[in-house]
Amino acid sequence: MSTASAPETFDSWVGHDVTDVVKGELKFEPVPVKPWDEDDIDVKVTHCGLCGSDFSMLAGHFFPLLPQQVCGHEIVGEVTRIGSQVKDVKVGDRVGIGAQCDGCLECEWCVKGEEQFCPQMTFTLGAPYPRGNAKGTFSHGGFAKYWRGPARFAIPIPASLDSAEAAPLLCAGATVYSPLKYYGAGPGKNIGVVGIGGLGHVAVMLAKAMGASVTVLSRGEAKRDEAKQLGADDYIPTTKDAAADVKGRERSLDFIICTINPESLPASDYMTMLKPRGTFVLLGIVPKPLELSTMGMVVGVSGIAGSQIGSPAELKELMEFAAKHKIRPWVQKCSMDNINQAMADYQAGKPKYRIVLVNTDNGGTL
Structure with a gap:
């Protein structure tokens, strides 16, 4: 697939200033996305969980905010595009992306399949990519219509798991x-x-x-x-x-x-x-x-x-375990169009126990 055919922006809910989350003023606007690599996939986001780390990132507690900060790292959606090097994912698959979306893929940890310990790991909610065409650019999360990143970090969702219940497993569960x-x-x-x-x-x-x-x-x-x-x-x-x-x-x-x-x-x-x-x-x-x-x-x-997040292999194992044992996180669904109200509710301690944002125009159901 040629780089030229890949979209250069995705419509996303963006924080520009550390006060945006407090004021409930995330803006919906186009955001430049990761330059295409042939091991990438594009995912049409149907669901994304809301996590405390999203608030910490938007408040500048982890790193300074990016000019356009897009958080969300409990992403579930449908694969719409794959690169020529992608072998284990196909268009139409339902996948999840958690808190890590890349690594160097060369260090001892990546080679062992413990990518979460990679010294150059890329957090999904706004961290630099260490390799490829995207090297030096920053990741964007799932508060968006679409998401792009390496297929290696996309986790298949078993058919028996509801997308809204699968989303929190990708970070909280892991x-x-x-x-x-x-x-x-x-x-x-x-x-x-x-x-x-x-x-x-x-x-x-x-x-x-x-x-x-x-x-x-x-x-x-x-x-x-x-x-x-x-x-x-x-x-x-x-x-x-x-x-x-x-x-x-x-x-x-x-x-x-x-x-x-x-x-x-x-x-x-x-x-x-x-x-x-x-x-x-x-x-x-x-x-x-x-x-x-x-x-x-x-x-x-x-x-x-x-302890922190798990590896892609552990995430896959967790999804299969949750499907087998009928693990169903307690979630409250909210339209992603109402993300600012959802974030206010989260900060007020209202959800029991996870808010999941739903893109209804992408096929998600409330």
Whole structure:
């Protein structure tokens, strides 16, 4: 396929200034897209999840805003164009794109199939491409009518998964699936999940489907019933006195996945619940430095670690696992034309637990 035949702009919802997201003033306008490479695909976007990282990017917390910042990294849609080097994707396929859309494809991590660790990885929501005709240009996300990028990072969506329910799996799902798999969630394991939100509610469902017992920690009693609906075996209502909250539960959990990022996190108190050689796994970036009890870590033989997204192979595995075990994220659908209202609702904490934007004129259904 010739470069000349590929569109040079896609209509997108754009942030120009860090205050745009606060004011609810993303603008709909044409945006120059990635220069075409023969390993690329074009995707007609039908659905895109709304994630906290989109807000962080639009607020300038990660990097300075691009002149035209297009976020959205839980993308589902139909392939409309493929390059001559694309082998595993065809026009008409339904695919998903998560938080990573490229890498160098040459480093040890890319060669091993762990592209998420590539030192030149390209985040989908506004980061430089490291190679090809697009080298030095910046990625754009799925708050748009169409998306373009390397087919290697497009994940097939099983037929039994609804597009709106598949979208959150591409980031929220991948972010929790990767550590659940790595740390061995399964029969006989007791797993803690801190926070019931976009990530936490998927973590509970996945851990249960893997055969583990799950204890949820969430602020107050508000989400006890919902945690039980998701499959949680136990629920700890947290307060400002974390030490008291977990008293009597020492050495009860094999590992803990922390999905929240409050101003301060009582990690040492929560880590008393870990069994020897247990791990407290951070998925959110906490603004303030953590105060950790090294005595507790040494005596308890416990540790703390971070985790991020999964590889394309893990994402494919997750989609198949979700289809097999009927994992269905809790979503609220909203027309992408109403993206500014959706973002206001998200910031007000209204969704349970993920807003998915729908391009109805591209075939998405509300």
